[in-house]
Amino acid sequence: MTFxxxxxxTNEAVNAxxxxxxxxxxxxxxxxxxxxxxxxxGRDLKxxxxxxxxxxxxxxxxxxxxxxxxxxxxxxxxYHHYRPIDNQGHPVPPERTxxxxxxxxxxxxx
Ligand SMILES: [Zn+2]
Numbered sequence: 001m002t003f004x005x006x007x008x009x010t011n012e013a014v015n016a017x018x019x020x021x022x023x024x025x026x027x028x029x030x031x032x033x034x035x036x037x038x039x040x041x042g043r044d045l046k047x048x049x050x051x052x053x054x055x056x057x058x059x060x061x062x063x064x065x066x067x068x069x070x071x072x073x074x075x076x077x078x079y080h081h082y083r084p085i086d087n088q089g090h091p092v093p094p095e096r097t098x099x100x101x102x103x104x105x106x107x108x109x110x
Contacts, residue, residue, distance in 0.1 A: 006032050006059040011050070018046040018062060023071035025078055026062040028052055028086075035082040040075025040091060042068035069099050076101040076108065 007013050009028065018024075024045035028037040036057065041048035045062060052060075065071035075091045080103050090108055093099035101108035 006061055009053070009057045009060040011053055014046060014049050014053070014060075018049060020064065021046065022064045023066075023068045024062055024064040025071055025074045026060055027078065027082070027084075028057040029059050030056055032059055035078075035084050037086040038075060038078040038082055038084045038091075040065075040071045040078075042071055042094065045071075069097070072097075072099050073102050076103065076106070080106070 006029070007017060021044050023040075023042050025038070025040045026045065026049055027035045028039070029035055037052070039048060039052070045064065049060065049062065063074070065074055072091060072093060079087060079091055080101075090101070090106070093108065100110065103109055
């Protein structure tokens with residue numbers, strides 16, 4: 001997967017780097033060796049990222065998505081790829097969307 005490189009996870013960096021109000025996915029980490037959290041945002045990546053500030057993460061990486069559904073599917077793929085320790089579970093599709101995980105055999109793909 002192509003991702004931007006790790007950046008310092010500060011309010012200033014988020015404001016400077018995530019300039020557009022768009023859907024997207026992101027990775028959070030306390031160090032640079034393991035991805036500790038994977039997230040997706042269906043509408044406003046910057047606002048969603050801000051909710052994770054001051055929770056002990058030191059670096060982040062992000063990528064915009066073309067649509068909310070694309071962000072969800074990317075988030076699923078990243079979740080399966082990294083199996084991040086801080087995620088409570090698999091990304092859950094918003095109600096009534098019918099969105100599915102792209103991974104065949106996953107419980108969210110049917
Ligand atoms: Zn899945």
